[in-house]
Structures are given as C-alpha cells and as structure tokens.
Amino acid sequence: MAPQASEQMADETKVRVALGDRSYDIVIGRSVLGSLGARFAAQFPGARAVFITDRTVAGLHLAAAEESLSAHGIEHQVLVMEPGEKTKSYDGLIKACDGVLDTRLERGDLVIALGGGVIGDLAGFVAGVVRRGMRFVQVPTTLLSQVDSSVGGKTGINTAHGKNLLGLFNQPHLVLADTAVLDTLSPREFRAGYAEVAKYGLINQPDFFEWLERNWQGIFAGGPEREEAVARSCQAKADVVAADEKEADQRALLNLGHTFGHALEGMAEYDAERLVHGEGVAIGMVLAHEFSARLGLCDPAVTDRVVAHLQAVGLPTHIGAIPGQLPKVDLLMDFIAQDKKVSRGNLTFILTRGLGQSFVEKGVDPVQLRAFLEEKLA
Amino acid sequence: MAPQASEQMADETKVRVALGDRSYDIVIGRSVLGSLGARFAAQFPGARAVFITDRTVAGLHLAAAEESLSAHGIEHQVLVMEPGEKTKSYDGLIKACDGVLDTRLERGDLVIALGGGVIGDLAGFVAGVVRRGMRFVQVPTTLLSQVDSSVGGKTGINTAHGKNLLGLFNQPHLVLADTAVLDTLSPREFRAGYAEVAKYGLINQPDFFEWLERNWQGIFAGGPEREEAVARSCQAKADVVAADEKEADQRALLNLGHTFGHALEGMAEYDAERLVHGEGVAIGMVLAHEFSARLGLCDPAVTDRVVAHLQAVGLPTHIGAIPGQLPKVDLLMDFIAQDKKVSRGNLTFILTRGLGQSFVEKGVDPVQLRAFLEEKLA
Numbered sequence: 001m002a003p004q005a006s007e008q009m010a011d012e013t014k015v016r017v018a019l020g021d022r023s024y025d026i027v028i029g030r031s032v033l034g035s036l037g038a039r040f041a042a043q044f045p046g047a048r049a050v051f052i053t054d055r056t057v058a059g060l061h062l063a064a065a066e067e068s069l070s071a072h073g074i075e076h077q078v079l080v081m082e083p084g085e086k087t088k089s090y091d092g093l094i095k096a097c098d099g100v101l102d103t104r105l106e107r108g109d110l111v112i113a114l115g116g117g118v119i120g121d122l123a124g125f126v127a128g129v130v131r132r133g134m135r136f137v138q139v140p141t142t143l144l145s146q147v148d149s150s151v152g153g154k155t156g157i158n159t160a161h162g163k164n165l166l167g168l169f170n171q172p173h174l175v176l177a178d179t180a181v182l183d184t185l186s187p188r189e190f191r192a193g194y195a196e197v198a199k200y201g202l203i204n205q206p207d208f209f210e211w212l213e214r215n216w217q218g219i220f221a222g223g224p225e226r227e228e229a230v231a232r233s234c235q236a237k238a239d240v241v242a243a244d245e246k247e248a249d250q251r252a253l254l255n256l257g258h259t260f261g262h263a264l265e266g267m268a269e270y271d272a273e274r275l276v277h278g279e280g281v282a283i284g285m286v287l288a289h290e291f292s293a294r295l296g297l298c299d300p301a302v303t304d305r306v307v308a309h310l311q312a313v314g315l316p317t318h319i320g321a322i323p324g325q326l327p328k329v330d331l332l333m334d335f336i337a338q339d340k341k342v343s344r345g346n347l348t349f350i351l352t353r354g355l356g357q358s359f360v361e362k363g364v365d366p367v368q369l370r371a372f373l374e375e376k377l378a
Numbered sequence: 379m380a381p382q383a384s385e386q387m388a389d390e391t392k393v394r395v396a397l398g399d400r401s402y403d404i405v406i407g408r409s410v411l412g413s414l415g416a417r418f419a420a421q422f423p424g425a426r427a428v429f430i431t432d433r434t435v436a437g438l439h440l441a442a443a444e445e446s447l448s449a450h451g452i453e454h455q456v457l458v459m460e461p462g463e464k465t466k467s468y469d470g471l472i473k474a475c476d477g478v479l480d481t482r483l484e485r486g487d488l489v490i491a492l493g494g495g496v497i498g499d500l501a502g503f504v505a506g507v508v509r510r511g512m513r514f515v516q517v518p519t520t521l522l523s524q525v526d527s528s529v530g531g532k533t534g535i536n537t538a539h540g541k542n543l544l545g546l547f548n549q550p551h552l553v554l555a556d557t558a559v560l561d562t563l564s565p566r567e568f569r570a571g572y573a574e575v576a577k578y579g580l581i582n583q584p585d586f587f588e589w590l591e592r593n594w595q596g597i598f599a600g601g602p603e604r605e606e607a608v609a610r611s612c613q614a615k616a617d618v619v620a621a622d623e624k625e626a627d628q629r630a631l632l633n634l635g636h637t638f639g640h641a642l643e644g645m646a647e648y649d650a651e652r653l654v655h656g657e658g659v660a661i662g663m664v665l666a667h668e669f670s671a672r673l674g675l676c677d678p679a680v681t682d683r684v685v686a687h688l689q690a691v692g693l694p695t696h697i698g699a700i701p702g703q704l705p706k707v708d709l710l711m712d713f714i715a716q717d718k719k720v721s722r723g724n725l726t727f728i729l730t731r732g733l734g735q736s737f738v739e740k741g742v743d744p745v746q747l748r749a750f751l752e753e754k755l756a
Contacts, residue, residue: 090472101539104716129507132534132545133624156510161479167510168546246511338482 011224013231017151017238019171019245026151026175026234028227033061033139033178036112037068043174044110044135048075050103052096052123053114054083057141060184065114065139076112077103081119085270088118088157096126100134110135110173116142117149117277121167124155128170138175142185143193144278146177147200147233152241152254158270162338163262169246177234179226190220191314192278195257195285197229200236202285202306203253206356208232213309220313252360256350257284263335264319267327274323282315283322288358291372292351302355319376329373333366389602391609395529395616397549397623404529404553404612406605411439411517411556414490415446421552422488422513426453428481430474430501431492432461435519438562443492443517454490455481459497463648466496466535466542474504478512488513488551494520495527495655499545502533506548516553520563521571522656524555525578525611530619530632536648540716541640547624555612557604568598569692570656573635573663575607578614580663580684581631584734586610591687598691630738634728635662641713642697645705652701660693661700666736669750670729680733697754707751711744 012029027039040049049069053062058080069076079099081087100111111134113123120138127136140150156167182190194216201209218225237254244251261277261284268275289306292298307317319326336347347364390407405417418427427447431440436458447454457477459465478489489512491501498516505514518528534545560568572594579587596603615632622629639655639662646653667684670676685695697704714725725742 090468094468097544098537098539101537101543125507129503129534129544129546131543132532132547154510156507159476159479161476165479165509166475166507168507169510 011227013227015231015234015238017171018242019153022153022171024171024173024175026177026238028146028177028179028231028234030180030227031178032176033064033181034068036065036137036139036176037070037072037074039174039176040069040074040110040137041072046108047135048105048109049077049112049137050100050105050109051076051078051112051114052081052100052119052126053078054081054087054116054119056083057115057119061114061141061181065112077105079103081122083118085118085158085272088122090157090159092122093125093157096122097130100126100130105134107131107134110137112137112139113150113172114139114141115145116140117145120145120149121155121164122157124153124170124172125157125167128155128168133170135173136170138172140175140177141181143182143190143230144196145193146179146182146230147193148196148237150175150177151234151237152251153245162266162335163270177230179222179230182226183222187220187314188276192276192282194219194313195278195282195310195315197233198306198310199254199256199281199285200233201356202289202352203236203256203350203358204356205232205236206354208236209309209356213312216309216313249360252348253350253358256352256358257281257286257288259336259347259349260284260287263332264322264327266335267331268322268324279316279322282310283317283319286310286317287319287376288350289352290376291349291369292353294372295351295368298352298354298357302352305355326377329370329377332373333370336369389605391605393609393612393616395549396620397531400531400549402549402551402553404555404616406524406555406557406609406612408558408605409556410554411442411559412446414443414515414517414554415448415450415452417552417554418447418452418488418515419450424486425513426483426487427455427490427515428478428483428487429454429456429490429492430459430478430497430504431456432459432465432494432497434461435493435497439492439517439519439559443490455483457481459500461496463496463536463650466500468535468537470500471503471535474500475508478504478508483512485509485512488515490515490517491528491550492517492519493523494518495523498523498527499533499542500535502531502548502550503535503545506533506546511548513551514548516550518553518555519559521560521568521608522574523571524557524560524608525571526574526615528553528555529612529615530629531623540644540713541648555608557600557608560604561600565598565692566654570654570660572597572691573656573660573688573693575611576684576687577632577634577659577663578611579734580667580730581614581618581634581728581736582734583610583614584732586614587687587734591690594687594691627738630726631728631736634730634736635659635664635666637714637725637727638662638665641710642700642705644713645709646700646702657694657700660688661695661697664688664695665697665754666728667730668754669727669747670731672750673729673746676730676732676735680730683733704755707748707755710751710755711748714747 111127138150153171156164261280289303489505516528531549639658667681
C-alpha cells in the first residue's frame with residue numbers, strides 16, 4: 001500500500017539508548033505516531049502485534065495507531081484496560097497476561113504499549129513474562145512517560161506494600177514519542193510530566209534548567225521547544241541508564257525527589273484526585289533541596305529558585321498543597337523505609353550541593369530526616 | 379560458631395553453568411544440604427534469606443536447612459506453600475510475592491527455593507520480580523528438579539492457557555543438589571525424574587544412555603551412580619544452556635519429549651494422580667522416536683530400545699497407560715499448537731535420527747502429525 005502522508009517525517013529526533021544487544025531508539029517528533037506501521041514493518045518483518053492501552057487513550061489515539069499498522073498489512077489485536085493507577089495491580093497484570101495469551105500471539109510477536117506510564121509499566125511487565133518474554137514497543141502518550149518511564153526498561157506494578165515493588169528490567173525494542181499527542185493532555189497532566197523534565201536539569205544539567213526557565217512557555221504551548229525538551233530529557237536519562245542499567249549506583253540519581261514523592265503518593269493512597277506522580281516528584285524535589293540546605297550542603301537560594309520555577313509552571317511545591325489532612329511523620333517514615341532505595345537500614349536519598357549538582361547519599365540519618373519532616377509538617 | 383560435622387564434604391561434584399556475569403555453580407553430593415549455611419555466608423556475606431518451600435518438603439528438610447543457616451548466624455524467614463502443581467498459578471504467585479514483601483527483605487537479600495520443580499519455578503519467578511529482582515538459591519529436593527528445572531534459569535507459572543506460559547529467564551546464584559534428600563521421594567516421583575536423566579542420553583549422548591542401561595539400579599538405590607547421573611545430567615544441560623540461554627535455537631533440544639508430554643499433561647488436566655511431568659516426558663520421548671521412525675528418519679529398533687529401558691525402570695511408555703479416557707486428537711493438536719514451541723504456524727518438534735541423535739525440526743507438517751496421533755489413539 002502507498003505510504004501515508006503522515007509517514008513523511010520532516011522533524012524527528014532519535015535518541016539511542018546504548019545497552020549492547022538491548023539497545024534501541026527513541027524516535028521523537030510531532031506526529032511520528034503515523035509512522036508506527038512503517039517502522040514496525042521494517043524492524044519486525046512478519047511479526048504481529050497486540051496493543052495494550054486504556055479506555056481514555058484508545059478513544060484518542062488508537063484509531064490512528066491501528067490505521068498505521070493496517071496500512072502496512074500488520075495483523076494486530078487490541079487489549080483495553082481501565083485507565084488509572086489501579087490497573088498497575090495484580091488484577092491488571094492477570095487481565096493483561098490472559099488477554100495477551102488469548103490472542104495466541106507467539107514469542108516473536110510484539111506487545112505495543114499505547115498509553116502513559118501506567119500502561120507502559122504494565123505492558124512492559126506483561127511483555128517480559130508472557131511466554132517468558134515477547135518483544136515490545138512503547139508509544140508513550142503522556143509527557144511523563146515520554147521523558148521518564150518509557151526510557152530505561154523499568155516495568156512493574158504496585159502492591160499493598162507500595163509502588164513498583166513487583167516488576168522487572170525489560171528494555172523495549174523501539175519507543176515512539178509523538179509530541180503532538182501531548183496536546184490532548186489536561187494542563188495538570190502536562191505539568192506533572194514537566195516535573196520530570198525539570199528533574200533532569202536539577203540532577204546534573206544546570207544549563208538545561210536555565211534553558212527551561214527561559215523556554216517553558218514554548219514547551220507547554222507545543223512549540224519546537226517541546227521536542228527539544230523531550231529529546232534532551234530522554235538523552236539525559238539514556239546516558240544514565242546506559243552507564244548503570246540496573247541501578248547499582250548512579251542510576252539512583254534519577255530518583256531525585258522520588259523517595260519523598262513516593263511516600264507522599266502513598267500517604268495520599270495513590271488517589272490521583274489528590275496527587276499525581278509528577279506532583280509528588282515536584283514537592284519531593286523541593287524537599288530534597290530543603291533537606292540538603294538544612295544539612296548545610298546547599299545554599300537555600302537554590303531552593304528558592306527551584307520553587308520559583310515549579311510555581312511558575314503551576315506545580316505544587318509544598319506538602320500543604322496536597323488536599324486533605326497533613327500526613328503523620330510516622331506514616332511518611334514508614335513509606336520511606338519500605339522504599340526500594342533502602343539498604344541495611346540506611347536511607348538513601350538524592351541530595352544536592354547546588355543547582356544541578358545532585359548526588360547519591362547512602363547514609364542519611366533517620367533522626368535528622370525525622371526532625372526535618374516534623375518541621376515541614378508542623 | 380563451630381562448623382557442623384556435616385559441612386565436611388568428602389564427595390561433592392561442582393558443575394559450572396557458564397553464563398558470563400550470571401554464571402553459577404551446581405554443587406552435587408550426598409548431604410550437601412548441611413553446607414548451605416557455610417556456602418551462603420561465604421558467597422553472600424551479610425545477606426538475609428527467605429525460604430520458599432512447600433508443606434511436604436518443609437516437614438522433611440526445612441529443619442536441617444534452617445539449622446545450617448542459623449549455625450552461621452544468617453537471619454532467615456520461611457514461606458510455606460501448598461504442595462502440588464496448583465501452586466504454580468496466579469494465586470501462588472501473589473501469595474509468594476506478598477509473602478516475600480512481608481518479610482521486608484531487601485534487594486541484596488536472597489530467596490532460597492527449597493523444594494521440587496514447582497517450588498523452584500515459582501520461587502525463581504518471585505525472586506525475579508520482587509523489587510525488580512532479588513538474588514536466589516535453588517535447593518532442589520526432587521530428582522526432576524535436580525537434573526532439570528534448577529539448571530538453566532527457566533522459571534514460571536501455569537495459566538488456564540497452558541503450562542509455563544508466564545515466567546522469565548532468571549539464573550540462580552547457587553544450586554545445592556543433595557542426592558541424599560532423594561531418599562525421601564516415592565518410587566513414582568524418583569522414576570519421573572529419571573525420565574529427564576534418560577533424556578540427556580537420548581538427546582546427544584548415546585554413551586550416557588548406555589551407561590544408564592547398565593547402572594540404573596545403582597541410581598535408584600542411592601549408590602555413587604546417583605551422584606554421577608545427576609552430575610552428568612546437570613553438565614549436559616549446562617552445556618546446552620551456556621550455548622543458547624534463551625532458546626534461540628539449540629536449547630530447544632532439551633524439549634525432547636516435551637511437546638507431546640505437555641499436551642498429555644494438559645489433557646490429563648495436570649492431575650498428578652493421572653500423570654506427572656516426567657511420565658508425560660517418558661511417553662513423549664517414545665512418541666518422538668515413533669514419529670521419527672514413521673517419518674523414515676530413525677530405525678524403529680531404536681524406539682524398542684528406548685521403550686525397553688523406560689519400562690525396565692517402571693516408567694509408562696504409551697498414551698494408553700494414562701488412567702482415564704484416551705484424549706481426542708483435536709484436543710492434543712490444540713495443546714500442541716498453543717505450546718511455546720510454535721512459530722508462524724509451523725510446528726517445532728525434537729526428532730531423532732538414531733540413539734542419541736536428536737535434532738530440532740521446525741517444519742513439522744501438522745497433517746502428518748495428526749495422522750500419526752490418530753493411529754496412536756486408535
């Protein structure tokens with residue numbers, strides 16, 4: 001069949017995630033979704049596919065994705081999950097695994113994750129375990145998943161014990177990040193993803209953070225700055241992941257704001273009405289800077305600058321901004337202790353010495369942390 | 379504390395599974411279980427452990443295993459599952475994952491699988507996904523698991539769609555195969571494991587098969603032939619796995635008798651009263667030889683010799699030996715089609731050109747296969 005007009009990509013950026021024989025490309029650009037079929041046919045000749053998506057995303061983007069596969073004669077089926085974090089659960093896992101097995105696809109066929117972080121994390125897990133591993137493609141449809149969860153191969157579900165406590169490292173074979181689909185996000189969802197973009201600046205790229213301070217309006221408005229922000233974020237994450245895939249050491253930097261953030265999500269019972277992941281990360285990053293300042297590691301003026309930028313884009317920057325009662329310190333400490341970033345009772349946090357000067361601190365004193373949190377919750 | 383007397387191992391054999399940075403040792407010998415604590419302390423200093431075992435095995439061998447850890451001051455907890463294939467299920471997976479998370483063990487700690495194939499397959503899966511991967515040790519307590527499932531890293535559970543359809547490749551860090559614990563197996567269970575031992579001869583080691591014909595009594599009686607048989611089997615499997623870990627090609631040889639066998643297990647509804655895995659493999663190996671002979675690939679006299687040996691040890695060698703009604707051909711064909719060893723509608727079987735001359739045949743004609751099965755079921 002004739003290629004679709006939308007396959008003629010003018011502006012796209014490729015970021016290579018270099019992981020030996022598990023290397024893959026992230027293709028970033030406006031409307032790259034239309035090229036899914038052509039790329040799939042070229043990279044996986046003869047293979048079939050099953051989409052895992054959610055009801056919301058299916059309503060918005062599934063038709064375009066299916067058309068693109070059909071135009072290249074690629075057999076495919078669709079598995080539609082409920083939207084929301086609750087899908088990253090034992091129930092969601094079982095439903096998705098059974099659904100993929102129902103399709104009778106084989107090991108050489110592919111799972112295509114079409115959706116945000118929940119769908120990507122779940123589908124990557126499912127692809128990793130059905131028939132002991134099928135290949136998979138990520139088509140992330142939120143800013144958060146484009147710059148974070150679709151890069152690096154972390155997959156998983158939540159359990160009653162906490163977030164992402166079950167899963168595996170499973171690298172996709174291709175990631176297609178269409179920045180035009182982000183136009184369909186709510187402002188709140190877009191902002192939440194932006195927190196992860198800002199994070200890359202705060203980890204170790206002060207120049208990127210400064211660029212964001214100047215260019216965030218273009219990113220939100222869908223200008224070319226958006227592609228650049230996604231590409232720079234993916235590159236930043238790809239560099240870290242390539243150096244330390246399984247988080248033996250430096251990959252932990254990507255958790256800046258996350259240990260606090262996960263605890264806040266936990267205390268908000270993963271209720272997206274109250275707090276979404278990116279908001280938790282935004283507050284968590286501010287807390288990481290404040291805690292660093294309190295430990296005498298970082299100039300308090302840096303915190304002010306971080307707060308100012310996050311506030312400018314409309315992100316929450318303090319625990320009190322979360323609707324509902326303030327959490328008890330004990331509850332937060334308990335969530336922090338259960339976080340995966342704990343080793344031998346020592347708490348590991350990402351702290352910072354200045355703007356874009358984060359580092360992994362494996363010996364955080366629980367007493368100092370508790371005192372800090374008590375003050376924040378007073 | 380002073381080392382236990384049982385830690386002074388006189389006769390043990392080590393088989394190295396060479397898989398780069400995932401290489402590990404299989405330690406084989408009478409009473410090596412008593413050395414678990416010493417080995418654990420040496421290989422995983424400071425780590426804690428959780429045993430995953432089943433009620434039956436716990437009653438027989440858990441005390442010895444726990445004592446060995448305690449003697450070296452190793453903190454450990456115990457998770458006891460129901461015995462039987464039904465534990466390799468979604469329910470079993472959830473119970474075991476939650477149980478391991480309940481222990482609050484960390485990523486650097488270990489899961490110890492103490493049991494047969496069911497426990498090993500489940501615990502390996504659980505270890506692979508809890509906190510995105512904990513380390514694990516296999517202490518296989520059946521002949522089947524000592525020579526098969528504890529070597530090579532295949533883990534998984536069954537679903538309504540079939541056996542082992544969910545899982546992952548996850549290599550243990552140490553395997554301890556104590557041949558003395560096999561004394562507690564029922565004759566039927568021991569025989570079932572022996573089918574896999576014979577399989578290694580039939581794959582590509584005619585001399586080993588001949589050795590088995592001469593020495594099987596010693597193996598069953600617990601003489602030194604048993605260690606030798608386990609070690610040669612582990613070595614045979616380790617060689618294949620090292621060459622092709624993820625079953626791209628030659629690892630499929632290990633499936634000799636298994637596509638038929640899995641289908642028979644499926645039609646017997648995985649009811650161990652009617653058929654256990656090794657018995658399915660025994661019948662399946664005979665079918666593979668018969669089918670090879672029917673295709674003109676193999677001298678029928680080879681089948682006779684295989685049947686004679688399997689019968690000598692007391693294994694079933696034909697479908698009619700399975701209690702209950704004979705299966706319908708359609709049902710068997712359906713199970714075979716759903717087997718993981720299917721690619722693009724072609725059936726892959728392990729066939730043979732003679733004693734110990736097996737090969738992977740990827741283009742088996744379903745029409746010929748159906749005709750063959752119809753004849754066997756007539």
